[in-house]
Amino acid sequence: MRSSPARRATIQDVAQSAGVSVSAVSKVLRDAYGVSPEMRAKVTTAIEKLGYRPHAGARGMRGRSFTVGVVLTEMSSPFQPEVVDGINDQLESSPFQAIMTVGGANAERQQRSIEALVDRQVDGLILIAPFVRQPWLEKLAASIPTVVVARHGGGSSYDSVVDDDYEGARLVVDHLAGLGHQRIMHISHPSGGLKRPFVLSQTARCEGYVQAMNRLGLDADVIETTYSEQGGYQATVEALGRSVPPTAIFAGADIAALGALRAAEELGRQVPDDLTVVGYDNIYVTTIGRISLTTVDQSGQLTGTTSARLLLERIEGRSQPVHYVVAPRLIARSTSAPPAVHSGGRGGKRKR
Amino acid sequence: MRSSPARRATIQDVAQSAGVSVSAVSKVLRDAYGVSPEMRAKVTTAIEKLGYRPHAGARGMRGRSFTVGVVLTEMSSPFQPEVVDGINDQLESSPFQAIMTVGGANAERQQRSIEALVDRQVDGLILIAPFVRQPWLEKLAASIPTVVVARHGGGSSYDSVVDDDYEGARLVVDHLAGLGHQRIMHISHPSGGLKRPFVLSQTARCEGYVQAMNRLGLDADVIETTYSEQGGYQATVEALGRSVPPTAIFAGADIAALGALRAAEELGRQVPDDLTVVGYDNIYVTTIGRISLTTVDQSGQLTGTTSARLLLERIEGRSQPVHYVVAPRLIARSTSAPPAVHSGGRGGKRKR
DNA sequence: AAGCCTCTGTGTAACGTTCTACACAACAGG
């Protein structure tokens, strides 16, 4: 008459099987001070034999749960999964395990996701592009080690890893201006209610664009829609319908650039001959032949490994904040080229 | 001299603040029998006031953790995130919270991810396209409520939700044959060591293709590479290099179809005039103008909500297995057309 | 030889919940 069909082995069972005390087993498990080699051997054998695995919930009640929580904003964006891969790679060699939740688009749902993770007693948190309010974030980070990804402005109680979106935008503008473009339109995305300096990528890219344009003495021209195929499409249709349309479109995200490409195609503009289109993110599809989009790469992988490393340091006790900036890289492909020739001085636009 | 800066409120604190016993609070929390309306009111007020949130780890030690674990194989595939969205939607109205881990490509890492979740005392498990071995899976599912997504062959101790990949492949073959194609090549992906009938989508699609071809009296022609842009590219280069090349390529996944498109372009074949290409999955990029791939849709959202529903039923106690099949749907876009004219016999094809 | 370390191992009190068993009150039926 055994109890349940397949009860899980506990630390008790291991202790009994090895003929030692529970505390001794715990010591071995925790790699604590004061275990003889024989002790360790006996215990590990017993663990092996019983297929014992420590119960994270019980662990979390006293010490650590060896779990870190990752909150994503959206999985469909290709950048975030890349970051997650980086995190997992970095954690592989540590005793920590990452668990994720999807926060979703609004601050409230995001907050709920974060709290759910905290309820589950994670030892640390990595938040990707969160738009919860700053005071809430600071308070959260004061109570649990936290690393924030893709949100500018630093913060005093958490670490952060951000792409230098200002610089990325500058790279694009300089590239386009270098090709001879003057009327460069930028497609942006709502700021999510965050105010300077605690802004997400979209806002930083937009500001970087404006600054770079001003420095070159060019007029900034921003259309705010959303970072989506639809958004890019609409913004492009609107811009090309003007009496003096832009010669280049800089979309703040590749996905919007794809919409811009579709709009251009439908309106009979050849890319890059009649119109230059540039994106941002270097998502996978931009590389494939039919698209071959000029874009900016921010290494999601590197961002992920870095943030995991910072989080582990923080869990180990570091408390002064570290803010890490990842340098972006322009990847010129085949959707950018010099603008169409003007007949003479200023004149007409030629289209096919 | 308070203890720590911001200690988390416990059930004790709530009990004290409400002037009742801990057990009473627990009863309210669990909606258990034997609480008077006044009691409930007092307790909920106290909970509100203290901002109390139950500690999932501690809960898990006796009762439920109200957490379900989701294991993905890869996040870069667009199908899996869609499933996750569906799961989250369904769980929104329940007290359960989903946490995810990324299993990765090999069975061993996947197994580790699953175990990590079990260690964290999840109440149930949803596994997306797992290729752990069948006996292991059955044993796991015997000890914890489990739903398996995208793996054929049923199973006696778990529920499953699968796309009818056989039918999907048949839809494609019939579509192509209906257009007049005879030499239809299929790009497949390694089976991951699983044997019939417990196969993953790729194998089912391949088998469905072979059966459909045979039924029409056509010769099956399969190249096994991987479901990746590279894989699709290589297979296509190989096939088009033959003395009698296929007139249509049916890639088992959209991502491979994109590679096929690139290969066709580089080899100077016009799609769909010189070559038809069809994918599977209806991933986002297939919809955009420059690509507009003919493909098969399997609703990831529906798959997700269904599997979450099944899991909740199972957690509530159902034990006989349910196997749910989702019907696929062909989406004809602009990469499929009748084959190029044979000199003589067949009617001419002219497009655009 | 006494005293004092150091090294290993054990006992046991938490940790925050759940849930069974029970106490008590109020009330109904005989």
Add this chain to the structure above:
DNA sequence: CCTGTTGTGTAGAACGTTACACAGAGGCTT
């Protein structure tokens, strides 16, 4: 007035782990 019954609340033992406090056993100094 006694005996149930029903409804409401509480005590307290788990659950599986950690980590503090301490007990012995030797070995080194004086």
